[in-house]
Amino acid sequence: xxxxxxxxxxxxxxxxxxxxxxxxxxxxxxxxxxxxxxxxxxxxxxxxxxxxxxxxxxxxxxxxxxxxxxxxxxxxxxxxxxxxxxxxxxxxxxxxxxxxxxxxxxxxxxxxxxxxxxxxxxxxxxxxxxxxxxxxxxxxxxxxxxxxxxxxxxxxxxxxxxxxxxxxxxxxxxxx
Amino acid sequence: xxxxxxxxxxxxxxxxxxxxxxxxxxxxxxxxxxxxxxxxxxxxxxxxxxxxxxxxxxxxxxxxxxxxxxxxxxxxxxxxxxxxxxxxxxxxxxxxxxxxxxxxxxxxxxxxxxxxxxxxxxxxxxxxxxxxxxxxxxxxxxxxxxxxxxxxxxxxxxxxxxxxxxxxxxxxxxxxxxxxxxxxxxxxxxxxxxxxxxxxxxxxxxxxxxxxxxxxxxxxxxxxxxxxxxxxxxxxxxxxxxxxxxxxxxxxxxxxxxxxxxxxxxxxxxxxxxxxxxxxxxxxxxxxxxxxxxxxxxxxxxxxxxxxxxxxxxxxxxxxxxxxxxxxxxxxxxxxxxxxxxxxxxxxxxxxxxxxxxxxxxxxxxxxxxxxxxxxxxxxxxxxxxxxxxxxxxxxxxxxxxxxxxxxxxxxxxxxxxxxxxxxxxxxxxxxxxxxxxxxxxxxxxxxxxxxxxxxxxxxx
Numbered sequence: 224x225x226x227x228x229x230x231x232x233x234x235x236x237x238x239x240x241x242x243x244x245x246x247x248x249x250x251x252x253x254x255x256x257x258x259x260x261x262x263x264x265x266x267x268x269x270x271x272x273x274x275x276x277x278x279x280x281x282x283x284x285x286x287x288x289x290x291x292x293x294x295x296x297x298x299x300x301x302x303x304x305x306x307x308x309x310x311x312x313x314x315x316x317x318x319x320x321x322x323x324x325x326x327x328x329x330x331x332x333x334x335x336x337x338x339x340x341x342x343x344x345x346x347x348x349x350x351x352x353x354x355x356x357x358x359x360x361x362x363x364x365x366x367x368x369x370x371x372x373x374x375x376x377x378x379x380x381x382x383x384x385x386x387x388x389x390x391x392x393x394x395x396x397x398x399x
Numbered sequence: 400x401x402x403x404x405x406x407x408x409x410x411x412x413x414x415x416x417x418x419x420x421x422x423x424x425x426x427x428x429x430x431x432x433x434x435x436x437x438x439x440x441x442x443x444x445x446x447x448x449x450x451x452x453x454x455x456x457x458x459x460x461x462x463x464x465x466x467x468x469x470x471x472x473x474x475x476x477x478x479x480x481x482x483x484x485x486x487x488x489x490x491x492x493x494x495x496x497x498x499x500x501x502x503x504x505x506x507x508x509x510x511x512x513x514x515x516x517x518x519x520x521x522x523x524x525x526x527x528x529x530x531x532x533x534x535x536x537x538x539x540x541x542x543x544x545x546x547x548x549x550x551x552x553x554x555x556x557x558x559x560x561x562x563x564x565x566x567x568x569x570x571x572x573x574x575x576x577x578x579x580x581x582x583x584x585x586x587x588x589x590x591x592x593x594x595x596x597x598x599x600x601x602x603x604x605x606x607x608x609x610x611x612x613x614x615x616x617x618x619x620x621x622x623x624x625x626x627x628x629x630x631x632x633x634x635x636x637x638x639x640x641x642x643x644x645x646x647x648x649x650x651x652x653x654x655x656x657x658x659x660x661x662x663x664x665x666x667x668x669x670x671x672x673x674x675x676x677x678x679x680x681x682x683x684x685x686x687x688x689x690x691x692x693x694x695x696x697x698x699x700x701x702x703x704x705x706x707x708x709x710x711x712x713x714x715x716x717x718x719x720x721x722x723x724x725x726x727x728x729x730x731x732x733x734x735x736x737x738x739x740x741x742x743x744x745x746x747x748x749x750x751x752x753x754x755x756x757x758x759x760x761x762x763x764x765x766x767x768x769x770x771x772x773x774x775x776x777x778x779x780x781x782x783x784x785x786x787x788x789x790x791x792x793x794x795x796x797x798x799x800x801x802x803x804x805x806x807x808x809x810x811x812x813x814x815x816x817x818x819x820x821x822x823x824x825x826x827x828x829x830x831x832x833x834x835x836x837x838x839x840x841x842x843x844x845x846x847x848x849x850x851x852x853x854x855x856x857x858x859x860x
Contacts, residue, residue: 256527280415280418280419304506305422306415306416306419306420306506306510307416307419307420307505307506307507308419308423308506308508308509308512309506309507309508309509310506310509311509314422317422317425317426354426359425359426359427359428360426360427360428370426370427370513372508372509372510372512372514372530373510374515375825378483
């Protein structure tokens with residue numbers, strides 16, 4: 224059973240609870256061991272000075288060679304983009320091994336409870352890793368693989384796969 | 400929302416945009432491909448069907464608006480979304496006018512793109528549903544070339560289908576232009592004789608001698624000008640169907656000759672002695688009241704009964720107005736095939752078509768649409784393009800109020816009315832007016848009328 228690696232590549236300190244919460248959530252949803260990978264390397268080339276954001280495609284390319292073996296989810300506090308969109312919460316290689324997710328847009332200012340943002344991060348982490356298992360977006364109500372364009376969309380999802388997506392992950396080696 | 404079954408073509412000269420947008424859409428289950436410029440996009444449109452196209456406005460060579468114009472022609476059902484980094488109201492308005500589904504400014508807000516793609520998937524599923532329903536409806540409302548959903552015509556279809564299988568003579572009754580020949584042809588095509596010939600003959604167009612020779616043929620020297628032996632329509636239709644139109648107009652002598660053929664199934668060529676066996680199925684038609692003609696003594700009763708084995712009456716179009724939109728669709732499909740141009744009918748023009756009384760029936764409707772398709776500026780027919788003749792009571796006179804019209808004016812108006820009544824059929828109009836066709840053509844020219852009786856629009860529209 225190949226473990227999934229979780230790697231903090233952000234600027235600030237994530238705090239002890241953040242990665243632990245995401246790790247537990249991922250392990251439960253995917254039924255696979257999840258290990259925190261620690262390394263000071265950062266994808267400096269992924270910074271786009273014109274857009275003042277980080278390019279997800281460059282991060283994913285970097286993760287593929289700089290990351291540990293197997294599937295790897297990078298977590299950051301930096302704002303992410305793909306060229307066609309103003310921002311993204313995260314991105315993954317469809318049926319590939321690298322994924323990235325950001326906290327930058329998940330906790331809007333004035334959010335009364337910081338646990339809401341943490342919950343959103345856990346859901347988006349599962350979502351992006353789901354893409355690495357070949358899942359596309361799902362329209363089953365509440366499935367974590369539903370498309371989220373806003374934080375409100377993330378709140379509407381559960382943190383789990385629907386039965387169809389779960390079966391798909393199981394067939395691809397997940398133990399969910 | 401997922402985009403399963405939705406094919407998307409991304410057209411952009413920047414590879415990074417093609418990849419990034421393609422990836423985003425694939426995650427939603429869309430089937431995505433891309434083209435790096437306008438020219439290759441047009442090639443892809445010619446080769447394959449696309450549901451959605453996301454097209455960059457500013458590209459070297461063929462720009463996005465030109466791609467949009469080509470897409471409207473090649474794949475009119477596809478939804479085209481224009482993308483640009485330079486948002487100007489002008490280009491947005493132009494794109495929308497040219498039929499773009501929507502317009503996005505790069506980079507897109509994820510929510511905006513997501514909502515737009517949801518809209519497009521819904522719209523495309525409606526397009527698909529609409530096409531399936533239209534196809535099903537067309538099939539349901541068709542009997543080969545006949546199109547109708549009216550209960551009266553549905554009964555005609557049923558009767559004709561049953562009658563086609565027999566060998567009995569069929570008498571088709573109906574006003575001029577109501578589709579008697581189309582029905583006869585349909586019966587032939589549905590019959591076991593469909594591999595044989597279908598021969599149509601109008602009995603009103605010719606003199607008695609000529610008609611006799613046309614129907615039964617003649618031997619050499621049978622009359623002045625008969626330089627050789629010639630087979631008649633009965634022989635020509637052997638093994639198939641002979642359609643005798645305007646049967647109510649034949650002379651008493653020909654009525655007798657025809658009766659003999661129907662009884663004996665043999666014809667005798669004019670000037671000949673040997674009877675020739677004929678194997679034809681007769682479909683006769685008339686717009687006259689044959690029963691009344693029998694009562695008046697102008698039509699043989701025995702012939703009437705021979706012809707009236709299976710009578711089928713085609714209702715006039717004014718009694719089945721519900722068929723007008725269906726027939727419009729049918730004729731526009733045909734015109735599209737002929738003219739390589741799809742013309743639509745504006746709601747106002749459709750109201751005018753529904754309000755018209757159609758004295759010339761389906762033939763008149765076909766002529767009106769043909770004219771409209773030719774005259775229409777662009778691809779939408781307006782009421783003024785149809786050139787529908789005003790109701791006779793409202794026909795404007797050129798005389799001053801209170802002053803009686805001149806004889807010439809009355810004649811002109813009458814000729815126009817009769818032509819409108821026959822739906823532009825000059826032969827019938829000449830017969831109704833009691834003049835020959837050449838005289839009628841001269842009058843049409845003299846009064847500058849068109850064949851459908853309408854006076855030309857002085858504005859030239």
